Amino acid sequence: MAATRTQREIRQRAPVWLVLLLLINLGVMAFDARDSSGKQRMFRVWVQAIASPAQNVFAKVSGAGSGVIGQIVNFRQTAAENEVLKQKLATTEAALSNARLAASENERLKGLLSLKEQTGYDQVPARVIARDPSIWFNTVTIDRGSSSGIELNMPVVTSGGIVGRVIALSPWSAQVMMVTDEKAAAGAIVGQLGGSGALGSVRGSGESGLIEMRYVSGLQKVDIGDYILTTGQDSIYPPGLRVGEVVYVKHGTATQSHEILIRPGAKLDQLEEVAVLLYHPPQRTAPEQTLPNVDKSNKQ
């Protein structure tokens, strides 16, 4: 009887708990959406700090697993032939595949190393260990965090171009918002800095994996295949980093800006190694807020 009453009580109180939990979630959500200062929530730091070791393990296991699967496939293909040939072939293919992997990794790492020479900024190399757990967004998690000197909003790049910026940090991992995200933006220019007046800003166009460039004057010359560089005016990316190349232009007029789509230079679908630039944008003095006719000596 007591158990029945408890069940009945639970059933009666369930809507109250529901409303309470929904209100808590709503409050947290509104608080999270309201703040646009770029600060991160301690809750995110904790969850990422706890999750990153497991994600690291999965990244390593999946790498090893795909190698094993590849070898099994090779083994089956050659099983129809004789045993000796099969073994030789499997060994050769495994060695070749390892050599190719090593060569491509070497190439990527060389690219990252050359970045330091090109940009002149210190960098932290990092490996992508996870992608956004929610299918609705497209961030990546890297295996370096605040303990490696990474800070919020630091730019993340590959030898191909910019990848995005750090939006959340834990001591051992960091979350990176891709430049293709609708909320990501950067100051950019078509062609060489100082050699072109085609200034604008780039932001993710969402679905297509392309980047949209806005506010480029319709009087400026822009063609398909032109490359886009950062200007450094956004206080996130240093000037002169490659963003990508123009793949579509709808030419504007004197009163209308060009509509430009850019393919990112970094291969964002196949990211494995990236580098975080330890870049601190130059401090900008706040503009004078007081009116010109106010006597400033009275304020002190």
Place this chain on the structure above:
Amino acid sequence: MPQLKIAAVLALAILLQLSLRAVWYPLAYIDLPLIVVVYIALQRHAWHALIVGTIAGLAIDAASRALIGAGGFSKTLTAYLIYFVATRVNLENPLMRIPVLATATLLDSAIYVFWHRALGNSPNVPFVQTMSYRLIGTTIAGTLVMFLLDSVFTERARTRRSFASRRKGARRGAR
């Protein structure tokens, strides 16, 4: 201790959800925490379902670029609605889990995306296409995962089955 089992299963589901997308991209379409939430709601434990829904949602939100609370809201509400239906309609048949999972996935996706759009943080993937893939992935995987969960929570399932057979026997006797 069912609470411990639930906590362990939930923690495993969250960790897998955080890691599997890096292994193979399409695995992200399977929402493992939602499957656990639906399973517990189908057991008609209101408090467990609501808490598991909130924790699962908040944990995934925190590891994602999503608004913290959006997933918690959608999973909590989904858990309650399934619990509400499960206490009034017999959903014990394993085949019934398929439409329940499908509905839960649709509901969860719709609420989740609604809050993001309402608060100016729209997801950057096509809604209908992503929701369809998620529906297929979660429903198929969920149906299989729930059999695994049955074996984890065997004692309870066995008790429920025995009560069901007693009820059947009682009905036959009454006739």
